Amino acid sequence: MPLPRRLVLTAALAFPALARARDTIPPEARPVPARLLPVPGTVSPELQRLIAAPYPVGWNVTPTDAAGWRQVQVASSAAIEPHMAALAASLRVRVEPSSIAGVPVFIVTPETLPAANRDRLLLHLHGGGYVLYPGLVGVGEAMLMASHGGFSCVSVDYRMPPDHPFPAALNDAIAVWRALTAERDPRRMAIFGSSAGGGLTLATLLRARQDDLPFPAAIAPGTPWCDLTDAGDSLRANAYVDNVLVAPTGWLGGAARLYAAERDLADPLISPIFGDFTGFPPAILTSGTRDLLLSDTVRAHRKLRRAGVTAALQVFEGQSHAQFISPGVPETAEAFGEIAGFLGRHLA
């Protein structure tokens, strides 16, 4: 049979001499052909249905003014809000609106609170690109944590653009954290949240250090949006593979600029990947193989590890952005069980 004259195959597997010999080739973009991506058989049937879903209507619509963003916020909330009461009931959690340090919050409590978690509390920061899910619709992840993890949670209903860009959300998060640490032992508390909530979790720690506030005993940033400068490789590699965010050319890029207003997107309090993670408490990070923010997640994980921080990573097969926050999916219980177990090992 005919073989190429210069056969190298996966030479890099054993030794990259040949790949290094390619140093003379200038870095260039790789053309990736169009293809059909089937639904994998390696996940639960429930997750298969989520993976099979088409791109969300509106993913590539970026509002151009404040009224447009408000319309998106209202429309996306309206689609979710009618389901929240049933979700709380099915998860057997109680959700009560309250206020801490003048910031509106929701207190989420599991019907049965394990004895070990009676004096523990989790601070939850919801996702949604710093623009979506105000009010009750942002509390879903805290409900899942309360139900699958057995923790009481305080979910912060932080202010958002277009009316309140950076640093309003961070100010609200830190105000609640400051108030909680004044009356509770921070070693019995953790901070968690996904997507923008994961980035905000990391930013809150950077800000806590600035403000001489104690760190929590652990954090759980899920697929953290920790780099708003459009830099992670998976933004391109998983573009059109991820069926939640779909591509960086969608609304998310507009949300980054809206949130930062005139500030530098590389400000560590906006993009915490550029901050100093030294001395951070133990962290567990969660993502999926199709996640547009897989790179943000693994870069944060590597940066934590390089800083000597205890940091665990879990990546779920076939999942797009933040799909581990999906009620009724077995992998969701697994993800939150793992996160809760990690927090349980590190909280006093």
Add this chain to the structure above:
Amino acid sequence: MPLPRRLVLTAALAFPALARARDTIPPEARPVPARLLPVPGTVSPELQRLIAAPYPVGWNVTPTDAAGWRQVQVASSAAIEPHMAALAASLRVRVEPSSIAGVPVFIVTPETLPAANRDRLLLHLHGGGYVLYPGLVGVGEAMLMASHGGFSCVSVDYRMPPDHPFPAALNDAIAVWRALTAERDPRRMAIFGSSAGGGLTLATLLRARQDDLPFPAAIAPGTPWCDLTDAGDSLRANAYVDNVLVAPTGWLGGAARLYAAERDLADPLISPIFGDFTGFPPAILTSGTRDLLLSDTVRAHRKLRRAGVTAALQVFEGQSHAQFISPGVPETAEAFGEIAGFLGRHLA
């Protein structure tokens, strides 16, 4: 501005009611458009050069007979072998051919062996789709571990197809492991290897249990080829994104059939993802965001965790299959430093 009438955006982020409402849509393949994938700026310049490299010549050539496979084996080795002595010298490791239980091995020793590792030993099983890298060219990963991790290693030069299909490689690995455990404390030993070597690491544990041999104190399967049935989602999602294996339609599929000969590819000793991981020792798994076997890696990680095994996962930004085994790349020292640190914590 005009917005879609039914705007759902990333509803799944907060609550998947809308995604679940799509249950009526039958699972179907997603068309992913063609695109240009740039080299990311979020990795070292050395790694950027590896990421920028074109697909390996011959990746899509699958030999159709034994002579063709031998030709591939010889050609890929010939391209690598001239560099091995210089690699050993630059890494300051000594490599000596030897034999254990009648199986040819290489003893790899760092120039300076840390005192803590003097009575410890790692068993290395090389990668290459169970077909490539016989002899010295398979030892590169063990050299990196000896150099960056400070461990003495025994690298098994196991038999391979076309002359010796399954279970020859496994028989050789278990023969060496049996001999080592007869004269050394298994609590001071670990088993590691990547790609086929990662799959073989897991299969060796399944076989050790069958044969009533002790487990090692830890394992480090790098991007383990643990499912030869062509099932993981990243085989498709990362097709043509990975520039090492490129796509499952390349030589790897042929290698799977060649290795298994007439056996069922789902045999747990061939595809250990279908085996029972209960009681396995602590494991650290390594992959990259562009890895064609990212799914094999994270599925193995999840399965270990579900079995209650201590298991760490690290995923490197922008890396294709097994690219963490690349001398002269900062991320390689980081990966092996992390693996060595994990092993050091779990070995007696």
